[in-house]
Amino acid sequence: MHSVEFGAGTPVLVIHGFCVDHRLLLGLDPVFDAHGQWRRVYVDLPGMGQTAAGPEIDSTDAVANAVVSFTRETFGDAEFAILGNSFGGMIARHLVAEFGDQVLGVALLCPVVLADHGSRAVPQRTVIRTNPALMATLDPLDAADYEAMSVVQSPGNWSRFRDAALPGLRIFDPAAIERISKNYALREEPEGRFAAFQGPTLILAGRQDHVVGFQDQIALANSYPQSTIVVLDQAGHNAHLDQPVLTAALVKDWLTRVKAWKKSSNVSKT
Template identity: 80%
Template structure:
């Protein structure tokens, strides 16, 4: 799988969501750069970004196993942290089940908790702030993608979406994504494979996230004994783009906990 690697220090694997690529999370990099020494490994999931996907990539389990293989090759026996966003959050939970105490800490940004879309607890889709002038100035396809996700429409928010989300949305392998979508759920829920993850955990959700919601994410905290749970208002499914300052503050505190945990 394609990846980009920045910095040196405590390793962290960053896993993006569905139909985008590693660039969705690159805006977080200054946060890590400002909080100690971190080796940041951003990966493109199979069929997305620059990672190819053969016919064997036909399910969430196949994606998860590809990421497990990548992590073993990249980190060996070294302990590492994991950050997962959306679909990548489900994969990150799988890594916790697979690697156990080798995972130093877990950060979940708007993670998929309930794979079946029809079974999710979701708020109604709402836009708190519209900007029709901005939307009218965009290319129609760009405006449609942005309008689908944006809770607070503004030039600054659009620029973050344009740079982080659009590149992946324009390049993913549609056939591979269709294969994965047909088997979107993991065969076994990760939390069924362990009694409770002891490492520092952050579960961050958007109050207006109509894609995965926030209530299922709050309930997930029961399986993570050192979890900080935050539901951010004025934030949708791309909460780290909608509320970058709050996300940075919460991630910074989580990184401090991970560094302290590493010394135990």
């Protein structure tokens, strides 16, 4: 699996969503860089970014297994944290079930909770503020992709979407995505594999997220008792792009809690 790595210290695996690549989450890197020593590993999931996907990548389970193998090869027995967005949030939950106490903490940004789109509790698609002048300047294909996800259209919001989301949207493998989509649900729900994850958790959702919603994410917190649950207004499925300042503050708080958890865990082991 292709990955991009920065820094040194406590490992953290950063997992993007569906049909994009690691660049979707690079805007969060300054938060890691400014708050402690973190070895940040940003992956490209199979069939996305620069990671190829052979015919064996035919389901979300296959993607999850590839990430599990990558994680073992990359971190070994070291404790690590996870940040997952959307589809990557579903993979992150799988890793919590797979690695257990080796996971120091997990941040879930607009995570997929229910794989079946029809079963999700989602709000009606809403654009709070349009910007026709901006949209008229964009390439039609870019404009269509941006319009499908934007909640508040502005030059700043567009530039974040352009730099973070569009690159991955232009290079994913359509055949691999089709195979995975046909078997999109994990064979076993991660939370059914553990009683409760005790590590520091952040669950962040967008109030206007019409893709995965926010109600299922709030309910997910029952399995993560040490969780901060936030629903951001004026934020859709790319909440970290729509509300970057608030997201950065929440990720900073999560990192602080993870560091404290690691320290207390190491003390208890001695």
